[in-house]
Amino acid sequence: MAALTLPASAAPTAGCAVDYTVQSQWPGGFTANIAITNLGSPITSWTLSFGFPDSGQKVGNGWSATWSQDGAQVAAESMSWNGALATNASASVGFVGSWIGQNPEPSSFAVNGTTCTGSVISPTASPSSSPTASPTPSPSNPSGPAPQLRVSGNKLVTSDGTPYRLLGVSRSSGEYACVQGKGLWDNGPVDQASVDAMKTWNIHAVRIPLNEECWLGLNGSPSGAVYQQGVKDYVSLLVANGINVILDLHWTWGAWTNGPAWHCTDVHATCQKPVPDAQYAPQFWASVASTFKGNNAVVFDLFNEPYPEAGADWNKTLGWQCLRDGGTCTGISYEVAGMQDLVDAVRGTGATNVVMVSGLEWANDMREWLQYRPADPTGNLVASWHAYSFNACASAACWDSQIAPLAQQVPVVLGEFGQDNCGFDYMQGLTNWADTHGLSYLAWTWNPWGCTSGAVLIKDWAGTPEPGVGEGYRAHLRGQNPYPTR
Template sequence: MGLVLPGCEALAVPRAGGQRTPQDVAAVSAVPWVQVSGNQLVNDAGKPIRLLGVDRSGTEYACAEGWGIFDGPADQASVNAIAAWGANAVRIPLNEDCWLGINGVNPAFSGAPYRQAIEAYVQELAQDHLEAILDLHWSAPGGIKAMGQAPMPDEDHSPAFWASVADTFKDQPNVLFDLFNEPEGVGWSCWLDGCTVPAQGALPAYRAAGMQQLVDVVRQAGATQPIVLGGIDWAGNLSGWLAAEPSDPLHQLVADIHVYDFSACASTTCWDDEILPVAERVPVVADEVGQAVAGSPSACPSTSFAQGFFAWAAAHDVSWLAWAWDTWGCPYGLVANAAGSPTPWGSAVRSALLGAPQPALGTSS
């Protein structure tokens, strides 16, 4: 059944080239477009589906740096370009200070303007039947402006951030919540229940919010959508994920691992030993996949590593998103321009996406 968001009937549009059907304008469903069923993600017709797409970086840093909200265009044409690659999901990195409008972020790019821009972008994604994965990417405790990645979410602001985000999007069916980008420097006990994080760089020691606390915050806000939880060690380690899995009354948790050629789990052996046992119990998404050339950060690397992971993920029903839909050039920029012309890295990703046909999102067909 097609989904119509309250007050946004125009969102019930078909994919490019399709025709609107009576199902496309049916009443809104309380069921998100993607749900967890056992160890699979399924669409609203109950068909297994993988989330495949790109990360759209910019909304974590432009606002804090004081020059915008998105890094590049964020209109419907830009979303159409992503959909044209065959993607069905886009991950949106967020900044908690920008969302909450705190710690001296330029008010033109924070608070209500920031929140409204993110809401509008999520609705644009819905028009192309794309899932939005909302990710807490940059954060900082106390009165420190969030200007980068912290080791863990902070109790000062992260619970308030997720309470607000979950309340804002609880009726938006094309959303998943990625609670924290890359936990690092902590063990699984801290990951689950929080702890005092030692001082690091410009950050003082602070009390971290654990994943159980943030899961509870999202559910208390009334949001029922799936929740994505990255492992420790820069989200590159899932070895203790099952033992530390938070309690979710709705059983809608997804494990997340970031896969780069320089990360700890960067071989088929590790994927078989560490990712596969988790994927046999809960859905797994690798919501950052990329590769670089050690010692040459501006070089265009071979794409063989990522292509190998894409093939492995397809064989084991693992979802993935590539870093990143931005015009950065090599090694991580997927596109050369706003129209979506691919870089060498982007060409490999586009080919993988277009070669992975699967059931549609938001339709029972």
């Protein structure tokens, strides 16, 4: 390990540490990861530099920095999303390299032109010098149980009326594992250690997709009481650790035979359907609401990503009517449960939990949400929006025209978002926009599936971030406070 030292002119105190690790090596090639930790006062950007000991060593593709090489000298400049490092904060960068003959590790590093010394440097100051600025506050890690939530105007608030944002991740597997013979959580941990890993990212909310048939005991293994108990146990653990939970109805019953070939035609809950079914979805929500009523730290996301307009040749008016009112919908072979049916099922149990209702086009089109929102006697209704880089509404101009006016009327929760590669540029722009407009957001997904085409945040259940997307989102979350006014 070597250490980096920042120049005294850049901050009242300086000092950093670097850990250079060759993660894998093969004849002629290798991958390296470099962890940089700021030991001094906060900095806003950095340039890491070092020299390769052997002339045959070269940097190829790199991530989480802008890489360059001149002869044996290498430089890595911070990105817009990872340049700011608070005291004791870290950034991780890496690259794929090549070598000829041998591959020794660099022994000397520098940042912003200053050679590493391995100590914190405090500049000499006269007795009349002004005191140094306070370090950037550390992330507001969850402590105590998650807050009970309700809607007030266009904000989510805690029981005492304090504004609150749901900031976190979706944790997939509860929707598919039971019907694919993979248990309930696809062999992933749901223990205290796994929750502690989430807390190191400053995660305050987790969205859990569920399977309708597994919950009701109609299909899959585990199903029925065993499945329900597993969900209840995980929810209890998260809430006890200060993390709000969103329960999302993701996979449902009903054959979808009118869509493109890639759509699922299985009548069972083995994939995403265009709208929930009247056969079982109201029963599902009545059961879930009965289970969690009285615990308003839990939020109900009524249906993941509706697209009923696909069955009506993309007629949006018919799509909105189908989504709200259900019944017999054009191009859909099963009886539909509308959002009003599902709100009624929840409220019929006496549950007052906050309820999320989506828009059309896989929850990306929210333009007529206000006109077609279901009635809710409790007023605890929020708009559920999804925004991936490949969706139709995927630019700040669209968000300004379609989402900002909605967010002025009701709380908007960005229940899923991501981009179609493993970078963070689109997600950075979206989260910055959401922060400015007071939206909640949860990225897809907290699952170690390997990021090859995007939407995967972690490399393992310990929370090691994927380069680019995971590192960027972790750094962004660590700079957020769910209490926007504090």
